[in-house]
Amino acid sequence: MTDVIKTISEVKSRLDDYRRQAGKKVALVPTMGFFHVGHLSLMRTARQDCGLVVVSIFVNPAQFAPTEDLEAYPRDLARDLELAGRENIDLVFSPDPAEMYPEGFDTYIDPSHINDTLCGQGRPGHFRGVATIVAKLFNIISPDRAYFGQKDAQQAAVIRRMVKDLDYDIDIRVCPIVREFDGLAMSSRNAYLTADERAQAPVLHQALLAAREAVAHGERDASKIRRLMRRTIGQNYLVEFEYARIVDPETMESVAVLDREALAAVAATVGKARLIDNLMIAP
Numbered sequence: 001m002t003d004v005i006k007t008i009s010e011v012k013s014r015l016d017d018y019r020r021q022a023g024k025k026v027a028l029v030p031t032m033g034f035f036h037v038g039h040l041s042l043m044r045t046a047r048q049d050c051g052l053v054v055v056s057i058f059v060n061p062a063q064f065a066p067t068e069d070l071e072a073y074p075r076d077l078a079r080d081l082e083l084a085g086r087e088n089i090d091l092v093f094s095p096d097p098a099e100m101y102p103e104g105f106d107t108y109i110d111p112s113h114i115n116d117t118l119c120g121q122g123r124p125g126h127f128r129g130v131a132t133i134v135a136k137l138f139n140i141i142s143p144d145r146a147y148f149g150q151k152d153a154q155q156a157a158v159i160r161r162m163v164k165d166l167d168y169d170i171d172i173r174v175c176p177i178v179r180e181f182d183g184l185a186m187s188s189r190n191a192y193l194t195a196d197e198r199a200q201a202p203v204l205h206q207a208l209l210a211a212r213e214a215v216a217h218g219e220r221d222a223s224k225i226r227r228l229m230r231r232t233i234g235q236n237y238l239v240e241f242e243y244a245r246i247v248d249p250e251t252m253e254s255v256a257v258l259d260r261e262a263l264a265a266v267a268a269t270v271g272k273a274r275l276i277d278n279l280m281i282a283p
């Protein structure tokens with residue numbers, strides 16, 4: 001089983017020791033735990049690339065609105081440590097909220113423009129919380145590389161932008177989406193789904209495939225492709241549509257005409273689970 005460290009000072013001193021001893025490249029994989037194969041794929045890539053792999057597990061209160069599922073978010077630290085051990089992870093950093101946000105905490109990183117679309121609209125304050133915690137983890141761990149999933153494409157774009165804007169010398173790697181057998185993107189929140197909801201949840205992926213298919217058949221009008229995705233998702237009575245967009249993969253700004261590669265992104269609520277998915281589509 002992998003060692004778990006709870007305090008910032010201990011994780012810093014352990015990492016300093018490792019760096020001095022071995023001159024190894026340090027990888028960071030930030031997560032909220034309750035591991036699935038999507039998380040493990042990030043760990044495996046990091047393990048192949050770097051001499052020392054740190055995984056953080058922290059359900060970050062700052063990225064949840066008061067109406068969201070912070071309390072209910074699934075957690076199982078013992079199982080996660082077991083799985084991290086099997087992936088040969090060197091260190092798991094799993095601080096308590098008071099360690100990361102002590103009394104008096106008052107400074108946040110606030111992405112501006114990139115926050116105005118997609119999940120930023122439906123979840124005000126979410127990316128402020130994400131950018132703040134990732135910046136703190138970057139400062140604590142000082143990784144050479146950090147690994148994120150394409151599943152949270154806007155999050156990856158926010159982090160890439162932050163790294164440029166704030167001059168972090170960290171290489172950001174974005175790993176492909178890992179899916180269930182029927183196309184549903186793996187997510188810790190899939191645990192909320194009832195059997196009926198689980199049966200309808202792959203419709204997000206199906207809507208993205210329909211978009212790709214339409215583009216393959218010559219459709220270039222993004223508003224028509226958006227409507228197609230919306231119609232596909234809307235056919236399922238347990239699925240509450242939130243958005244379907246075609247955006248620039250770097251800036252997340254809407255694209256009107258598909259004259260270059262773009263990202264199709266969708267979000268919907270299925271029962272208690274807010275689900276997101278995306279797919280690159282090229283003309």
Ligand code: AMP
Binds near residue numbers: 033150152177185
């Ligand atoms: P989370 O614990 O949900 O915050 O996710 C931690 C990291 O794993 C993030 O960088 C996610 O984008 C990534 N991730 C989550 N689900 C998947 C998936 N199905 N495939 C690939 N990466 C994922």
